[in-house]
Amino acid sequence: NLPTIYVITPTYARLVQKAELTRLSHTFLHVPQLHWIVVEDSPSPTQLVSNFLADSGLTYTHLHMLTPKDRKLQEGDPHWLKPRGAEQRNEGLRWLRQKAAADGGKGLAFESAVIYFADDDNTYSLQLFEEMRYTKKVSVWPVGLVGAMKFERPVVENGKVVRFHTGWRPNRPFPIDMAGFAVSLNLVSANPEAWFDGNAEMGFLESSFLQNLVTMEELEPKADMCTKVLVWHTRTEKPKMKREEALIKQGLGSDPNVEV
Ligand code: UDP
Ligand code: MN
Secondary structure (H helix, E strand, O other): OOOOEEEEEEEOOOOOHHHHHHHHHHHHOOOOOEEEEEEEOOOOOOHHHHHHHHOOOOEEEEEEOOOOHHHOOOOOOOOOOOOOOHHHHHHHHHHHHHHHHHOOOOOHHHHOOEEEEOOOOOEEOHHHHHHHOOOOOEEEOOEEOOOOOOEEEEEEEOOEEEEEEOOOOOOOOOOOOHHHEEEEHHHHHHOOOOOOOOOOOOOOHHHHHHOOOOOHHHOEEOHHHHOOOOEEOOOOOOOOOHHHHHHHHOOOOOOOOOOO
8 A cells, every 4th residue: 555656747849748757657657655746838639749648558647737938948048047947847736636525535545645746758767766655744855966966855854954055055045956856745745825826936946845844854865865866857858950941942851640
């Protein structure tokens, strides 16, 4: 009777989407009692993601929530200009709160469930999921290859988080990457005002959510008191399409009926 881990993943259509989702799903297939909540940044569910999930072998919920145009990064914008995935994570939270409320009372399965926000391009060790599984309120751990550093992490003294190792604005309420924490579903249900602020200043998206849920003193350090890196903020290179575009001009482009 392991506590369920609800993983919320925002995702959007681009050339590498299916490759990212394939890699991610293969990690999740190794994790017991995991429920994947995939939230597409699209006006409706896409065929690609629908078919992919149906064949994935995972327990999943397929949602969608289009990012409003004024909140979306435009071609050429630096990637840090606006938060990405905020509306989609909120949609996942909305679904979970609703389900928790509907199952309330007899909600034994929810009593100990935990929520994790897993972007589609990061790299996750299997150990990470066992670290987070018994989260009481909010658990935290290091994240590798983030913030232009080898890793960021909460600094632990006498079993408590006392500050954060980060290269930038360490006095943010929670200077912690999305991949660096998990929250209990109970806590999220008990605090219906906790959402991601899609208009948050750069670097404050995680804080906008967490500051309505916990204090630094309450954080539960995992991964050997935050001494182990079990998740990496990897980013995937955008594939070059120069040859493809040249071939399209000659009518020799790759068959558009083949899903990539
Ligand atoms: N994402 C999205 N819509 C977008 C851009 C990103 O849903 O317009 C998702 C993306 O698939 C990922 C998450 O939001 O799961 C974070 O995006 P990204 O990995 O690009 O952010 P970064 O690594 O730069 O923080
Ligand atoms: Mn990313």
